[in-house]
Amino acid sequence: MSQIFKTWSKQFLAFCNTFTTEITDKSQVQSLLKKLYPVRSSQELIRMGPKGDGGYLVPNDLEGLHACFSPGVSDISEFERECAELGMRVFLADRSVEKPAAEHDFFTFTQKFIGSVANEEFMTLDGWVADSLQDDSSDLLLQMDIEGYEYETILSVTEKLMRRLRIIVIEFHLLDKLWSEPFFTLASRAFEKILLTHTCVHIHPNNCKNTLDINGIQIPKVMEFTFLRNDRLENLGYQQQFPHPLDCDNTANETVILPTSWYKS
Secondary structure, eight states, rough: OOOHHHHHHHHHHHHHHHHHHHOOOOOHHHHHHHHOOOOOESEEEEEOSSSSSSOOOEEOTTTTTOOEEEEEOOOOOOHHHHHHHOEEEEEOOOTTTSSSSSOOOEEEOOOOEESOOOSEEEHHHHHHHHHHOSSSSSEEEEEEEOOTTTHHHEEEOOOHHTTTEEEEEEOOOOOOOOOHHHHHHHHHHHHHHHHEEEEEEEEEEOTSOOEEEEETEEEEEEEEEEEGGGGGGOOOEEEESSSSSSOOSSSSSSSOOOOGGSSOO
8 A cells, every 4th residue: 555545544534533433232233234145146256366465256147247447546556457358347446556456458547546536636436437438328347456445435425326336345444343334324334235136245354454343243344245236146045164165365364254243154
């Protein structure tokens, strides 16, 4: 992560640390977690990207995807390269770096952050897609790691664009703040918006951070979620094997296992 992005992230974290009002009824948190229980689909999960940070599990439902949008560029672009090798156009965005870690003929890079407003530093996801593609109906893949700005970004996305996103992979940050009433409101609305059109099919804790235990509920601070659009989903029950055989640690830290409160055990 670049120094500019680290500064933005620290500012956002400092803001979130002002959220001190605790939720007294843990059923609010439990109810949200149950809605996010990963579901098994007829589309098996495959791994794209490296065996480590920057690699993600996605449903093997990639045929016909027109493009991948990947905001949040780090020093790894293997996931995006694999998308390009499958024939997808790949759009990357990040104001904090000058270019992606790798190059490909199908890559297009924009030096801006993604958020809920459009200005010199930020652009919205809807605006980015509209500026990038003439076609307004093809299926897309979204892979997003933007250090806490994912919540406002999702809430600003139109329903039309949400229905174009066949697969969504997002790293959600600051999940330990779910016990704060203001942050819970923000995060739960973002998750609820995704769940209107998509279903969670995988969760992987990023072991860059540890797990917080409050009121008997364990919450890893950073986790990667994979969602599949509902019309592509044949529900075969719940995922019950965690970690998945294809999961890999993001860092050399101690492995963080998905707590049982996050899936149907």
